[in-house]
Amino acid sequence: MHVKRILSAIVAIPLLWLFILNAGGLAFTVLLMVVAILALIEYYPMVDDTVALCEPLALLGYGSAVVMMGAAHFITNPWGVLLGVLLLNIPLGGFFLLSRFESDSHVVKHLQTHIFGLLYIPMILSCLVRLRLTPTHGVMWIFTLLVTVAACDTAAFYVGTYFGKRKLCPAVSPGKTVEGFLGGMAGALVAGFFMKGVFLPDLGWFSCFLLFPLVGAFGPLGDLFESAMKRASGIKDSGHIIPGHGGILDRIDALLFVAPLFYLFMILSA
Numbered sequence: 667m668h669v670k671r672i673l674s675a676i677v678a679i680p681l682l683w684l685f686i687l688n689a690g691g692l693a694f695t696v697l698l699m700v701v702a703i704l705a706l707i708e709y710y711p712m713v714d715d716t717v718a719l720c721e722p723l724a725l726l727g728y729g730s731a732v733v734m735m736g737a738a739h740f741i742t743n744p745w746g747v748l749l750g751v752l753l754l755n756i757p758l759g760g761f762f763l764l765s766r767f768e769s770d771s772h773v774v775k776h777l778q779t780h781i782f783g784l785l786y787i788p789m790i791l792s793c794l795v796r797l798r799l800t801p802t803h804g805v806m807w808i809f810t811l812l813v814t815v816a817a818c819d820t821a822a823f824y825v826g827t828y829f830g831k832r833k834l835c836p837a838v839s840p841g842k843t844v845e846g847f848l849g850g851m852a853g854a855l856v857a858g859f860f861m862k863g864v865f866l867p868d869l870g871w872f873s874c875f876l877l878f879p880l881v882g883a884f885g886p887l888g889d890l891f892e893s894a895m896k897r898a899s900g901i902k903d904s905g906h907i908i909p910g911h912g913g914i915l916d917r918i919d920a921l922l923f924v925a926p927l928f929y930l931f932m933i934l935s936a
Contacts, residue, residue: 686798686808694798694808695739702731702788704914708904709787712915713895714779716770722762723780730755731788738792739799748792752784790922793929800932803866810861811928814878815920817857818850818885825849834886839893842886851882869935877931881924888923892916 686694706727710717717724730751737747759780763773770776797811798804826846834842858878862869869877892915896904905913 682812683809686805691795691799691804692739695735695795698791698794699732699735701914701918702735702791703728704905704907705787705918706731706783708913708915709783712899712901712904713783714776715899716772717776717780723759723776726755726758726762727780727783730784734784734788735792735795738795744792744796748789752781752789755781755784786922790925793925797925797929797932800936803868806861806865807928807932810858810866811921811924813861814854814858814881815885815924818854818882819889819920821853822846822850822886835890838890838897842890847886850886851879854878854882854885869931873931873935877927880927884923884927885920888920891923892919 685697689697706724707719710719710724710727734748734751737744737751741747756777759777760773763776766776767773794808794811797807800807822842823846826841826843826849829849830843830845832844833840834844834847855878858881859874862871862874892904896902903912904915907913
């Protein structure tokens with residue numbers, strides 16, 4: 667497992683960095699659209715196995731994700747439009763689900779699951795779209811986010827593996843430990859201060875002392891949240907698209923909890 671994780675990282679990380687550096691904002695948005703659709707493809711069967719991946723409700727989700735993230739790219743203040751798309755999914759999703767009521771009376775639960783999926787995945791990924799389009803240091807904000815989340819995850823994994831004794835949340839993820847959580851927070855702090863010093867000199871030190879500890883706390887919470895969804899559905903990984911790392915959701919679970927933090931601090935520091 668360790669070898670697969672390392673080999674996948676060696677291949678994926680340089681490619682991602684080169685893409686972010688050389689591709690424009692639109693290409694980055696298109697990449698996130700693909701990530702959102704793939705994540706929703708993993709999300710639907712994980713939380714609601716009655717939703718087929720090609721049925722109207724799922725297709726509505728994929729289309730809504732594209733529209734939401736397109737709005738985030740082309741509209742300077744897109745949040746009203748994104749909320750409108752989300753609200754429009756209530757009557758549209760209800761329309762598609764009512765035909766199933768005779769054989770499945772849990773249509774309200776299915777609709778709630780659908781709406782939450784749009785909040786959890788494309789709405790939050792839209793924060794990354796806006797972060798990348800920041801007039802000053804947009805690319806560096808994205809790099810800092812990715813590096814601090816990766817440092818938190820890596821430090822937590824290895825500190826927990828070799829030094830972990832006290833379980834953090836055994837009912838959800840038996841492998842996670844308090845020592846690993848603290849190690850992850852330390853990793854996020856070290857990586858965050860390095861990135862601030864080299865790539866984001868305009869980010870104030872006070873903001874750093876708030877942001878990077880929160881990254882160290884929110885990242886593991888995102889991981890635990892997705893683990894809870896997987897445990898409830900009885901699966902180990904959300905998918906198998908990345909050898910040694912599982913699915914797309916397994917890779918972006920921490921990022922989904924951290925991205926709004928970075929977007930908020932970017933606005934506050936502007």
